[in-house]
Amino acid sequence: METGFPLNRADALHRLKSFLPQAGSAYARLRNRDEGPGGHRHVSRLSASLRRRLVSEEEVVRAVLGHHDLASAEKFVSEVFWRSYWKGWLEQRPSMWQGYRTALSRARARLDDKPELKARHEMAVQGRTGIDYFDACITELAETGYLHNWSRMQIASIWIFTLNLPWELGADLFFERLLDADPASNTLSWRWVAGLHTVGKAYLADPERIRAMTDGRFAPKGLARSAVIPADSISTPPPSGIRERRSPDRAAPTLLLVTTEDLSMEEIPALRALPVRAIACVDGKNRWDGAPLADGMERARQAWPGARDLGALDPAGVFEAAAEAGCTQVTSTFIPAGPVADALLPRLQEPKSHGIVFTEHLRDWDRRTWPHCRKGFFALKEKIPGIVEGGRA
């Protein structure tokens, strides 16, 4: 059964197929229209699947380009590349994820010291500000786990510039509630709206435009008329290049570690060829992760039928479980910055433990895309034709 926001691979592929006719000029024309809960028919609603790679960016782009030429699907393809851009940008400045977590703790602590700020924050979180569009979107987010991209921009802008709330607390609210919560897309999009990504260029919500894009359903009053860009709470280091990792040894008995960062590992030929003796997963960190993770594990079991199923493991017990299963390497796809990396990498990056090494497969898509994510989006955008003509991941 297909759900509103696909959370397994079969539903995601079905959604992709049914969306293909709309991914061309219709998407460019209509994608910003907000028709409210249950009405998001001009966009794909694939983000919860893409975020977990139930379907990969490459599969989506290839399917779209099998249906439209690049010129007609340019807008949709660019949006998928925005996802890769944020991923690659953060991956080359992973300390900014930690910086955000620290700034968030400070912002939370300030709430306890400032009762007025705390009350304003409560009203925003509960959708009781009296700003009609803002309150409706916050309710939709709480009830469905989704908001249209254009709505996310308006809500972030109103949060920062009209309600004068710290952007870190808004990013945290989205991260807690979104079905597609992604450390890179979410944190960096909030920074973009706040005017901290492209320095000095903030996004200001406009009441007239909200009225037009919602067919007059909303007419928010009292919105800020200028954007006072907040002080940056996180320092932006120069890009560092992609983290060093060890590649899988094609001959080593392997424990395949399934994570919510990539739930279609069986589609990757280089992994398919490994001598996989055991399969395990680590729990995701998002409250919507249960069903996609179960789906990813089920497909892994089918792809490697001879492998022992070790189920969900505590990150601290992964090497021990691998040793017991007779494996000499633990292999996952590359784990990008975020809560899964925070839980796993400190435990798995030890040089050698129980005689086991941890190896990561970097998808070809990321290898081709991320090096162009060091500056603004345009540097990546001009590489899109070359990237989509490249080989398979």
Ligand SMILES: Cc1cc2nc3c(=O)[nH]c(=O)nc-3n(C[C@H](O)[C@H](O)[C@H](O)COP(=O)(O)OP(=O)(O)OC[C@H]3O[C@@H](n4cnc5c(N)ncnc54)[C@H](O)[C@@H]3O)c2cc1C
């Ligand atoms: C403040 C803010 C927070 C956001 N937080 C997240 C988040 O946590 N996770 C997330 O996946 N996206 C996030 N986005 C990006 C975007 O809003 C969603 O990806 C999009 O709304 C998902 O709906 P869709 O799948 O129907 O998108 P479609 O319009 O159908 O686009 C297709 C795919 O392209 C990607 N995409 C589209 N727009 C963007 C964008 N602006 N940035 C990055 N990727 C994009 C998504 O993977 C999406 O599924 C955020 C945007 C803003 C402004």
